[in-house]
Amino acid sequence: MNDRYDEFSSGSVPYGQMFPDMYGEDAGGEAEQGYENKPRILLMGMRRSGKSSIQKVVFQKMSPNETLFLESTTKIVKSEIASSSLISYSIWDLPGQVGYESNPAFDNEGLFAQTGALIFVIDAQDNYREAIAKLHTTVLRAYEINPEICFEVFIHKVDGLSDDAKTVRQQDIVEHVLANIADAELEDQIQISFYLTSIYDHSIFEAFSKVIQKLIPQLPTLEQLLDILISNCCIEKAFLFDVVPKIYIADDSSPVDMQTYELCSDMIDVVIDVGCIYGMGENDDTGLGYDAESASVMHLNNGMVLYMKEVTRYLALVALLREDKYEKHGLIDYNVEAFKNAVAKVFEPRQ
Amino acid sequence: MKSKVLLMGKSSAGKTSMRSIIFANYIARDTMRLGATIDVEHSHVRFLGNLVLNLWDCGGQASFMENYFTSQREHIFKNVEVLIYVFDVQSDTKSDDIAEYTSCLEAIREFSPDAKVFCLVHKMDLIPVDQRDAVFAERSEELQVLSEGLSIACHPTSIWDETLYRAWSAIVYSLIPNISVLEAHLENFCEMCEADEVVLFERATFLVISHATRKTHHDEHRFEKISNSLKSYKLCCSKSMTQFDSIEIRNSKFAAFLDKFTSNTCIMVIMSDPTVSPTAMDINIQVAKSHFEAYVSIRK
Ligand SMILES: Nc1nc2c(ncn2[C@@H]2O[C@H](COP(=O)(O)OP(=O)(O)OP(=O)(O)O)[C@@H](O)[C@H]2O)c(=O)[nH]1
Ligand SMILES: Nc1nc2c(ncn2[C@@H]2O[C@H](COP(=O)(O)OP(=O)(O)OP(=O)(O)O)[C@@H](O)[C@H]2O)c(=O)[nH]1
Ligand SMILES: [Mg+2]
Ligand SMILES: [Mg+2]
Numbered sequence: 001m002n003d004r005y006d007e008f009s010s011g012s013v014p015y016g017q018m019f020p021d022m023y024g025e026d027a028g029g030e031a032e033q034g035y036e037n038k039p040r041i042l043l044m045g046m047r048r049s050g051k052s053s054i055q056k057v058v059f060q061k062m063s064p065n066e067t068l069f070l071e072s073t074t075k076i077v078k079s080e081i082a083s084s085s086l087i088s089y090s091i092w093d094l095p096g097q098v099g100y101e102s103n104p105a106f107d108n109e110g111l112f113a114q115t116g117a118l119i120f121v122i123d124a125q126d127n128y129r130e131a132i133a134k135l136h137t138t139v140l141r142a143y144e145i146n147p148e149i150c151f152e153v154f155i156h157k158v159d160g161l162s163d164d165a166k167t168v169r170q171q172d173i174v175e176h177v178l179a180n181i182a183d184a185e186l187e188d189q190i191q192i193s194f195y196l197t198s199i200y201d202h203s204i205f206e207a208f209s210k211v212i213q214k215l216i217p218q219l220p221t222l223e224q225l226l227d228i229l230i231s232n233c234c235i236e237k238a239f240l241f242d243v244v245p246k247i248y249i250a251d252d253s254s255p256v257d258m259q260t261y262e263l264c265s266d267m268i269d270v271v272i273d274v275g276c277i278y279g280m281g282e283n284d285d286t287g288l289g290y291d292a293e294s295a296s297v298m299h300l301n302n303g304m305v306l307y308m309k310e311v312t313r314y315l316a317l318v319a320l321l322r323e324d325k326y327e328k329h330g331l332i333d334y335n336v337e338a339f340k341n342a343v344a345k346v347f348e349p350r351q
Numbered sequence: 352m353k354s355k356v357l358l359m360g361k362s363s364a365g366k367t368s369m370r371s372i373i374f375a376n377y378i379a380r381d382t383m384r385l386g387a388t389i390d391v392e393h394s395h396v397r398f399l400g401n402l403v404l405n406l407w408d409c410g411g412q413a414s415f416m417e418n419y420f421t422s423q424r425e426h427i428f429k430n431v432e433v434l435i436y437v438f439d440v441q442s443d444t445k446s447d448d449i450a451e452y453t454s455c456l457e458a459i460r461e462f463s464p465d466a467k468v469f470c471l472v473h474k475m476d477l478i479p480v481d482q483r484d485a486v487f488a489e490r491s492e493e494l495q496v497l498s499e500g501l502s503i504a505c506h507p508t509s510i511w512d513e514t515l516y517r518a519w520s521a522i523v524y525s526l527i528p529n530i531s532v533l534e535a536h537l538e539n540f541c542e543m544c545e546a547d548e549v550v551l552f553e554r555a556t557f558l559v560i561s562h563a564t565r566k567t568h569h570d571e572h573r574f575e576k577i578s579n580s581l582k583s584y585k586l587c588c589s590k591s592m593t594q595f596d597s598i599e600i601r602n603s604k605f606a607a608f609l610d611k612f613t614s615n616t617c618i619m620v621i622m623s624d625p626t627v628s629p630t631a632m633d634i635n636i637q638v639a640k641s642h643f644e645a646y647v648s649i650r651k
Contacts, residue, residue: 263587266587267584278621291604293601295602298597
């Protein structure tokens, strides 16, 4: 399988060297080489909570069962996700249980200053008291340094829990975390979002989609464009997907139902699987068989049609519409072309 | 037409897991909940219309195994068309596994000497990727030696990837009568459409029944990859209480059309010409469909 992302293994810092100044000279150099302006997403949490697994499953297409063999992370692993020209970010997978926030010698400034989102992963199958305490100190420290950070809590590994247990744990965790923030009298300043996740289903992709969306300044414009498109073409639901990590970066403003989302998101898997086999040219630099002509149509037996079309290099429009609306597909193709052009304008580099 | 298929191997080798994934729409993770099979579980799987696979999933705990070789010997081993023997590649009781396998072959030779034998070296996902080829080569050589006088086919398998589909496609392929007639027709169809490749899938399992290829392709594992991908998507659709009827995928280098074909099959046509219209392809497929119905539904 081809790598579907660019990894910066050279950016890894050996664990032993992380203290006292992990982001000394070298880190400054890196920023100039391209980490600048790219939102950074940190994966933090206790050891074995599932951070590396999430990174591998979402961004490297690792099959979830293979994560059983992952070794504990001993140094920060940075990967740069450069999907389309503007939607790029770097994911930093941190080793668990490091006393970043409390160790005065540690360069928290360097870590948090450029961070767009901090994802704190809590293993819901484990005892999570310590994790909650840890989350609290981490959030306070990060907020102090960079009040712009989005705080995201993944209540993770919920695949092993019954629906009741999921709800109970979620309530318990949310309550404790928010109570701690309230005790610190920061409830008006710090927003924290919570997600139930598992690498064994779509939930991790959905959660990551939401996290990424907050980091895309063009989101409202994209949503507007999608709204115009769906009303012009009588589409039921439309998503703009990044096909590389299979994350949706925008959808129209109608509510998302999980089943439609799964149909659309898994459609991309089929298109890429088949494209990788039959659609690879000699100089396919994406390694995906995904190019400007990539398109797909699937007719379902419930009177619906799934429609997919390339939008920009790594972005795809995926839409669900009624069979009778698809009959006028010339009109749809035309509108999608207009949508493509509009999206390209949105992402045009500003002078 | 019923074909008796024996599934054997020691307990927790993965027999029930694989049959549940291929025939009962389980996903790999669901198999973790399976309990040990008690005695023999029979299931009848209709395949391609009239071919019925009569699967005997034989619980592999020692006490059951012993019965199969003694009191139930004839009952179990007579009229077998295919024996599938599953080996856990990481088994810690290798010599016992081999002893049981040899006993099994002995009984097969006695009661069903014409049976085809498939040995699946299973749970390959537990072996590091770079060692898989070597481990499998070594195992299959061992098995060939042990199976002297019988022609056996060995496959490396895992429920976590497409290898399962390759092995099971080979197994069902060996059971389809008149396959050569079917293949000749598929060749013709491929010529007629000027397609690079045409692949015929069984519709419930997405196992590959046959294919015709006019343009060589570098990836010999492509069919099972597509089986796996389509089957996963089928399961995704089931969650929304729907199914796909047809799929069209293209980019600047190719166009692929998947459509319902005869009542039990789907066909996939691959064209190098990405501009071919879905309507034209639909007409080709409809014409061929009626022609094929007679060959694909098996009569005896
Ligand atoms: N059941 C279940 N297990 C998971 C999930 N995500 C990760 N795991 C398992 O959790 C274990 C630890 O995963 P890692 O990703 O190595 O954890 P980590 O947070 O990176 O750990 P450190 O690197 O030590 O900080 C592995 O055995 C994974 O298979 C999940 O969603 N569900
Ligand atoms: N890693 C891995 N585990 C597998 C694979 N196939 C099956 N398993 C696991 O092996 C365990 C036992 O599988 P079963 O299918 O119940 O085994 P069985 O051969 O039917 O066992 P008996 O019914 O006792 O004879 C289950 O937990 C499966 O999830 C595989 O390819 N890889
Ligand atoms: Mg890790
Ligand atoms: Mg069993």
